[in-house]
Amino acid sequence: MKMKVRSAISTAAAVLITMSMAGYSDAAHLAKRAPAGGPGTFTFYTIDDGAGFDPALFTWDAHLDQIGLFEGLVHFGKDFSIQPGIAQSWSHHGTVWTFNLRHNARFSNGDPVTAQDFVYSIRRAISPQTAANAKHGSSYFGDVPFVYAQQVLAGGPVSRLGVKAVNSYTLQFNLTQPDSNLLTQLANDMWQLPVDPKVVQGQSPSMWTNLSQVVSDGPYMLSSYTAGTDMILKPNPYYYAKVPLKQIHVLAAKGGVTELLPFENNQSDEAVLQSQDVPAVMGNPGLKSQLSHVAT
Numbered sequence: 661m662k663m664k665v666r667s668a669i670s671t672a673a674a675v676l677i678t679m680s681m682a683g684y685s686d687a688a689h690l691a692k693r694a695p696a697g698g699p700g701t702f703t704f705y706t707i708d709d710g711a712g713f714d715p716a717l718f719t720w721d722a723h724l725d726q727i728g729l730f731e732g733l734v735h736f737g738k739d740f741s742i743q744p745g746i747a748q749s750w751s752h753h754g755t756v757w758t759f760n761l762r763h764n765a766r767f768s769n770g771d772p773v774t775a776q777d778f779v780y781s782i783r784r785a786i787s788p789q790t791a792a793n794a795k796h797g798s799s800y801f802g803d804v805p806f807v808y809a810q811q812v813l814a815g816g817p818v819s820r821l822g823v824k825a826v827n828s829y830t831l832q833f834n835l836t837q838p839d840s841n842l843l844t845q846l847a848n849d850m851w852q853l854p855v856d857p858k859v860v861q862g863q864s865p866s867m868w869t870n871l872s873q874v875v876s877d878g879p880y881m882l883s884s885y886t887a888g889t890d891m892i893l894k895p896n897p898y899y900y901a902k903v904p905l906k907q908i909h910v911l912a913a914k915g916g917v918t919e920l921l922p923f924e925n926n927q928s929d930e931a932v933l934q935s936q937d938v939p940a941v942m943g944n945p946g947l948k949s950q951l952s953h954v955a956t
Contacts, residue, residue, distance in 0.1 A: 712868025
């Protein structure tokens, strides 16, 4: 099973999401003991399709939302245990789930993150109109059985979807059937990441490729972005907790280019290995000591 994790919190998690996104079935990777760019930095390669960072869409760039640009209700810990995100706690009774949100979560523009923002964002992601306008597939695959979700996908009013704000910091899901896998799906899926309605409403899909318009609620925010080349993430000054890295440098992986060479040249902090790279690494004691294998 391939795992998608919010990875900017730790270098180990960054490696895992990169492997998942790249589609490697034999997930061997190298990870440096000391960052190539010095203390407090992390550099890695991933796929960048220039489609933008809208979490409602299923694109390569949108997967990058989960490296720390956005934070949802829950996320994976280093051992893949479910950890609180914007939701501090939760409970469920049969088909009704209730999430209690932290009061100090904020978007990178300083706006508070509320239950109403989650309602807006989830409705927006599930609405077929969002994907149609952007000409990309939706990030919602029907894996969470919200009440009325199938009707919304067929063109029904999104206002009837089984998600509501009880108050500004209490979010409720109503499902058609019990779902013991819900928290794992929330940690995996992009559609539940909150966007700021004040920023997003009325904007065209092109806003998600515009550095000045991308407002997020995760531990990091975009500092620079050149589609197909690279991006730099810096700490979100409004994030509710201290973040461990001063900078994350994400480089666009080019077709046919192995990641081993830049790793050996101290230009990146991790490398996902292609099958032909493994023998060379196994034969080099210095590289072999930095080798990890993760089942996917």
